[in-house]
Amino acid sequence: xxxxxxxxxxxxxxxxPVALAERDLLFTAVFIMxxxxxxxFVMTFLFAWRYRASGGKGRYTPNWFYSGKIDALIWLVPAAxxxxxxxxxxxxxxRLDPYRQLNAGTRPLEVEAVAQDWKWLFIYPEHGIASVNxxxxxxxxxxxxxxxxxxxxxxxxxxxxxxxxxxxxGMQTRLNLLADRSGCFRGRNMQYSxxxxxxxxxxxxxxxxxxxxxxxxxxxxxPERLDATSYRALAAPSRDHPVSYYSGVAPRLFDSIIAxxxxxxxx
Numbered sequence: 001x002x003x004x005x006x007x008x009x010x011x012x013x014x015x016x017p018v019a020l021a022e023r024d025l026l027f028t029a030v031f032i033m034x035x036x037x038x039x040x041f042v043m044t045f046l047f048a049w050r051y052r053a054s055g056g057k058g059r060y061t062p063n064w065f066y067s068g069k070i071d072a073l074i075w076l077v078p079a080a081x082x083x084x085x086x087x088x089x090x091x092x093x094x095r096l097d098p099y100r101q102l103n104a105g106t107r108p109l110e111v112e113a114v115a116q117d118w119k120w121l122f123i124y125p126e127h128g129i130a131s132v133n134x135x136x137x138x139x140x141x142x143x144x145x146x147x148x149x150x151x152x153x154x155x156x157x158x159x160x161x162x163x164x165x166x167x168x169x170g171m172q173t174r175l176n177l178l179a180d181r182s183g184c185f186r187g188r189n190m191q192y193s194x195x196x197x198x199x200x201x202x203x204x205x206x207x208x209x210x211x212x213x214x215x216x217x218x219x220x221x222x223p224e225r226l227d228a229t230s231y232r233a234l235a236a237p238s239r240d241h242p243v244s245y246y247s248g249v250a251p252r253l254f255d256s257i258i259a260x261x262x263x264x265x266x267x
Contacts, residue, residue: 004184004185004204007186010159010160011023011160013160014160014161015161015181015183016160016161016177017178018176018177019160019161019163021092021096025088025089028088029085029088032088033081033085035077036077036081098163098165098175098176099174099175101144101176102142102177102178104140104178106140106142107141108142108143108144109126109137109141110125110144110145110146111123111124111137111143112148112254113135113147113156113167114148114149114167114257115148115149115150115156115167115189116234116235117152117193117194117196117237118189118194118196118197118237118238118239119132119133119238120133120135120156120187120200121234122135122202123226123249123254124249125254127220128247129216129219129220129222129247129248130219130246130249131245131246132241133241133242134202135203136207136215136216137204137206138206138207138208138212139182139206139207139208141178143176143177145175145176145177146174147167147173147174148169148172148173148254149167149169150257152193152194153167153168153169154166154193154200155189156175156187157187157188157189158177158186158187158204159185160183160204161179161204162175162177166191169261170261170262171258181206182206182211183206184203184204184206185203185204186203187202187203187204188200188202194237195239196238196240218245219245219246222245222246223247224244224245224246224247225246225248226248226250227250230246231250
């Protein structure tokens with residue numbers, strides 16, 4: 001287990017600006033669509049009552065077949081909603097581009113994430129350490145993730161912090177997040193990837209600056225080092241893998257994982 005207390009409906013209780021903007025966008029889109037949905041339900045019950053077989057007061061006009069006003073209403077209103085939603089989603093998609101670094105007045109923490117069967121490896125190039133199934137970072141400091149897969153396609157997702165993005169073998173995707181408060185948030189793979197998929201989750205720990213430095217110091221005390229041999233052992237399929245740490249990482253390990261699927265070797 002990842003040790004995090006599950007947050008009920010984390011998408012509706014964001015812990016960072018990216019997730020908050022995505023939640024607000026979801027609510028805005030729903031409210032705009034209610035402009036059509038609410039009248040449809042109201043008119044359904046109103047027509048059923050007004051034109052009921054016994055006692056209805058609706059005028060009986062069996063030869064009526066067309067109204068330009070009604071035709072314009074039922075086409076123009078939905079068309080206007082589609083245009084409004086398209087403009088909204090276009091602008092918000094660019095504003096919330098996952099590759100765009102967040103401007104929080106401080107340098108982002110760079111972490112390399114590797115999806116495996118069935119666990120997540122997190123490499124910290126700046127600190128020369130790595131962890132399995134635990135992603136720690138300072139609250140209030142941007143988190144810049146480089147993501148790939150050393151197996152089938154996965155999808156990286158921390159609902160309380162931001163949207164999901166795919167992890168693919170031989171490719172690198174990026175995701176920029178920020179936690180505006182300390183806490184432990186559940187992260188997981190959202191793309192079905194085999195037998196161990198239900199257990200492929202991790203703890204995303206947003207820590208104070210001091211607590212993060214303590215976490216780094218704890219990882220550096222680990223007797224394990226992540227070289228080519230130990231990485232091959234780690235990459236083997238395993239279920240419900242415990243949180244573990246590595247005090248050293250082979251140089252350019254992340255690049256070599258990507259390169260082996262492209263038939264290339266990092267320079």
